[in-house]
Amino acid sequence: MRLIFLGPPGAGKGTQAQILQRRFGAKQVSTGDILRDNRSRGTELGKLAESYMNSGALVPDEVIIKMIEAELDTLPDGFIMDGFPRTVAQAEAFDCLLESKDLTLDAVVLFEADRATLIARLTGRWTNPRNGRPYNAATNPPRVPGIDDEDGGPLVQRDDDKLETVTKRLDVYERQTSPLVEYYRHSGKLVQVDALAPVDDVTKEIVAKIGAPVEQNAAG
Numbered sequence: 001m002r003l004i005f006l007g008p009p010g011a012g013k014g015t016q017a018q019i020l021q022r023r024f025g026a027k028q029v030s031t032g033d034i035l036r037d038n039r040s041r042g043t044e045l046g047k048l049a050e051s052y053m054n055s056g057a058l059v060p061d062e063v064i065i066k067m068i069e070a071e072l073d074t075l076p077d078g079f080i081m082d083g084f085p086r087t088v089a090q091a092e093a094f095d096c097l098l099e100s101k102d103l104t105l106d107a108v109v110l111f112e113a114d115r116a117t118l119i120a121r122l123t124g125r126w127t128n129p130r131n132g133r134p135y136n137a138a139t140n141p142p143r144v145p146g147i148d149d150e151d152g153g154p155l156v157q158r159d160d161d162k163l164e165t166v167t168k169r170l171d172v173y174e175r176q177t178s179p180l181v182e183y184y185r186h187s188g189k190l191v192q193v194d195a196l197a198p199v200d201d202v203t204k205e206i207v208a209k210i211g212a213p214v215e216q217n218a219a220g
């Protein structure tokens with residue numbers, strides 16, 4: 001299964017990608033997680049990306065496209081792109097890349113939510129820095145505050161989830177990423193889901209709308 005999750009920061013893309021990758025075996029590819037991992041390891045890529053990420057701006061297209069190109073060869077069972085593409089230039093480059101490998105997209109899932117909800121979700125988000133799993137102090141709390149339910153390690157609040165950076169990121173989404181809605185509508189692959197619904201209901205709506213195949217790993 002090859003999917004793109006499209007939608008503003010805080011809409012629940014990472015939450016759903018983590019659930020569906022377990023159910024269907026397609027790997028979640030979060031460009032934000034890859035960049036944060038590089039930043040914490042102090043790689044050249046991480047150093048280059050840092051100032052953009054801290055300010056809520058997008059990392060330059062050519063850097064992201066090169067990163068995805070390397071990633072695509074490691075995804076034999078499909079992918080769920082979470083946070084990529086984020087500009088029309090990235091989407092066009094991705095189309096070329098897929099075509100060169102004879103791969104097609106199954107669907108682009110658009111997560112819809114209002115700005116006030118997104119701000120509340122992001123400023124209440126706690127993240128497992130080891131695998132990107134998100135929790136929320138209000139809507140989806142861990143069993144023990146500050147601790148991941150599964151690996152027992154600490155959760156952190158991302159620096160860019162501060163109110164000031166959140167509003168900047170939402171503006172960046174409107175300006176640079178929302179044109180992708182029309183881009184993918186033209187391809188006939190776009191499906192929309194109500195991202196305001198509870199987590200389980202969003203999962204059900206996605207599964208119904210993408211016409212999901214037989215589950216590969218229902219136990220996980």
Ligand code: ADP
Pocket residue numbers: 007008009010011012013014015016121122124125126134135136137139140195196197198199200202
């Ligand atoms: P994104 O990957 O789109 O930025 P996340 O999946 O990290 O969004 O979710 C943002 C925040 O909202 C997290 O704190 C998450 O726990 C919470 N969240 C995700 N989906 C829902 C939902 N359907 N209802 C309520 N809270 C949610």
Ligand code: AMP
Pocket residue numbers: 009031032033035052053054056057058059060064082083084085086090160169
């Ligand atoms: P995210 O984890 O998706 O919220 O992304 C966090 C930050 O990483 C963004 O605010 C950008 O600075 C950067 N980033 C992630 N994905 C991309 C992308 N596809 N294009 C450009 N910048 C990105």
